[in-house]
Amino acid sequence: MIQVKRRNSFYRIITLCAAFLLTFSTSIFAQVDAAAGDAAAGEALFKANCAACHKLYKPATGPALYGVVEKYDEDYEWLAKWIRNSQELIAAGDSRAVATWEENGKKIMNSFEGLSDADISNILAYTQTEKPEPVVVDAAQDGQGGGGAGVSNNVILGILAVVFLLLVAILFLVNNTLKRFAQAQNIELHQEPKGRPIWKAFVENQFLVLVTVILLMLGGAYFAYGAMMSVDVNQGYAPIQPIHYSHRIHAGSNEIECKYCHSSARVSKHSGIPSLNICMNCHKSIAEVAPEVQAEGVEYGVDYNKEIQKLYAAVGWDEATQSYTGETSPVEWVRIHNLPDFAYFNHSQHVSVAEIECQKCHGPVEEMEIMYQHAPLTMGWCINCHRETNVKIQGNPYYEKIHAELSKKYGVEQLTAAQMGGLECGKCHY
């Protein structure tokens, strides 16, 4: 019996110890504590769960989270409860929870019941990451992007011209002085024997004159032709825009579809300039570019973050309160592609019906830091393409009958746009 009793109490002690350890182990080893958290693991969790509404250093849908641990006096128990289910805390009448909720516009934060203590510690550790140093764009460079190189070239050319003129003047003066010296000292200057002047010899040689005249006329015609052909052809025109918008970043690096922003190209004559609400679809979240992108801007002399601030000013977005102020100002973009009024062009016909790539006419837009006109937009250029491009008939019953008849008439499998009437004057000029 004694033996049995002992064994009993032994087991009881063991059980007690285990229970004791278990209760304390939760509070000792697995308690939420930012100091014990792993910031790198926290970053991944933060991006997956919190980043839809929170940023570290700036308010977003929710407040900035850098330093929340200090803000709530390292009260980890409360923080964990809030993160797991803030609405429950508020409903329970927790004064701090109610105050926090009201302070942040009474928005309802999602519940994250699934996060373990370790997860929350990691996330909180991540919220203590210091802000990285911003990349500074060289202020000496012109903020208008690309303009810098042009200006310095002109300055160098100007200086060269001045130096050159000075040299000529100096030579002239030196020559004069030397001559005067020579005269003063009565030195006989060596004079070239006066023969026939060269121009006389030239005039007398009729063949030479003829060749020169022909050459001059050819040269003149060449330049005159070039000058006339460039009248109202604005190929390469790349004006400075009020906001430095980089197609290279948006359409190139980030692979955003052209039609995401230029949505009216699908359905109307014009491919409209996107209104600013479309910029804000993404830039509500992106107030600052990544450091690598900012570093790329140095090359072009642009501070991309400043350009985003210009957008915010125009659309009236207040970053601090994350709301629109209602004070807007238009952005006066400079129009690049402009057909004369006597030519009709319809975007939707080309984009939606013919499904032509935007790049066919607008060139490698995804590589353009500064937008320029790629195509000459001349009539010859339109016509050439109509001659080379087949009408897209697949899945378009509208063309079925006319295509069948015309292709029989011309004896071809596939009609080009030109054969479908794409060369007729009245198509574009009416």
Place this chain on the structure above:
Amino acid sequence: MKNSLKITAILTVLLAIVSCQSNERKPGYQYMPNMYESVPYDTYGEYEIFEPVTGGSEAMKPAEGSVMRGWLPYEIDDNREGYDFAKANLTNPIPYTEENFEKGKALYDIYCAICHGSKGNGQGTLVEREKILGVPAYNDAGRAITAGSVYHVMYYGINSMGSYASQMSEKELWQVDHYVMSLKAKLDGEEPAAFVEEVQVAETAAMQDMDAGEAQEGIDHQEEAHSTDH
């Protein structure tokens, strides 16, 4: 002496020619500009007459209270209650045909895939490059989206996601809605729903109105297409 003067003159002329390269910041010359500049107001043109209104630009917002043809008011409010109401009650008025599905897919790939990913798993290019974070997958259990909530969210936006009502017409939004719900079903591992045949479906009044809107929008486009007959 004469020689040096001549040389300078020639060099100056050469310099002048070289420095006369075309300037890419300025548009080219126009010949007879009144052939180019239209009598009617050009899109995005600058005119004195608009100065009191917009400061000169032709581009303006439609007059207060104007309604696009074929457009129907969306009567659910942009708030929490509206969201919950739409989620519970709103249904897709256009039939789930193959055509609507394909159009929805094309539009989805333009407007949504960049964030939500082409599979709808929340891993679009912008998310992968960490430009925009926290984009949910469509089968997120906590959100439990429905056709109604998707429409509501596209129409008004939600938190950091913006509205897509200015980029797509009502009908196009519903086509995208069909595609989003099919992506959700796929993520949930469900069988893809069967398409309905267009002819079997009686057109609802709402659909006819939407078609009217489409027709209006496509008017330019039809003009162009009709002239093929000439």
